[in-house]
Amino acid sequence: MEALKQELKEKIIAVLNLEDVQPSDISNTDALFGDGLGLDSIDALELIVLLDKDYGIKLTDPKEGKNIFQSIDTMAAYVEANRTK
């Protein structure tokens, strides 16, 4: 699980082009949206595509995203439970 969390941090930084942010700067419990990393709705779309492309997870209900993308912890748990690749 720790390896997956590290992988997710690296992918988020790459996909969202977060210059000057290191994986170590993102805590597993930090909020990804709002006060934490400060991501917005366009970033959410990028993360949905990331889940589909890299883990074979298709999110159909946007409300699901709110819970899944709360933090690295919640995202990793969801990926672990639902990944098809």
Added chain:
Amino acid sequence: MAKTYINGIGCVSAQATVDGFPSEFALDENTNFLELVKPEYKDYFSPIASRRMAKGVKNGIVASTLAMKEAGIENLDAIITGTGMGCIEDSDKFLKAIIDNNEQFLTPTSFIQSTHNTVASTIAINLGCKAYNFTYVNGAVSFESALVDAKLQFDADEVSNVLVGGIDEMTEYTKSLFKLAGFIKPDESGPHKILGSHTKATVFSEGATFFMLSDTKTESTYAELVDIETINKLELSKVGHKAIEFLKANNLTQHDIDAVVLGFDGDVEFDEYYKELAREFAFTPQVYYKHVSGEYNTASAFGLYVGSNVLKNQEIPQQLKVNEVEKPSYHKILLYNQYRGIDHSFTLISI
């Protein structure tokens, strides 16, 4: 009819222009692409804000910020930009993603940012400016088209402060295509002399140059923007005649012009146009600049930056001189540009 003054300029280019007009220019004749001197972007926007910005957008924001700051203007009546290739970096990314992922998994950011008006709209969003916002995509007269639009609005007394800029960016992929097409001089074929070149193609680059135009002359004024004319096709033998006609329309003759700024880019196939005009103005100081800025569709904005600074400083930098003719003072400057024999433009500035 209001006059149009250039009251502030911001420039991001292959030279150290962010800190002002250079006293000395870096010359590198061994490359076919002049790399941009990157500004400290974090001085202008946060890393989070810049995460969706391609370099053209970043450079446009830096240059526009500098122009507005110099003129001391915060409220705009219009934002008008010109770009030949638009946000080609994000266009490349988006198209590559379509191919690489078999038309699946398309992400929104590069699509949103790939439109040609991204720079003008991002500036407006950052300023909260809901005024007229327009982007011209007309090849090598994209910047001049933006200038014409602004000038017409000043002439009609419809505006007081207009931000006008020219932006173009280059990517590795587009660069490779330009080399294949023979637009960029081949690798390892240097050194490239821009004046008196005997080879085809040119030395490319990229950049963003913005001008704060206002209807009021201030302490920061560089020059008055008197007139602009763009012509799509022009026969080589008619360039001199066309320039004289342009001046005549402004009640001037060639003897009234204190300097001409020519867009020589080292392409032996098309530099004849500049040589033709240079012959017409043989007794006038002549200036060139693309050996320091490189060629790109809106490089002529860098030319206007040079011309404006010649008027303000009353001096032509030695490295930019085509000939050794000098004038005791510089009051009126004619700028001429074309790219590959089309998209000709004449611009007249004055103090």
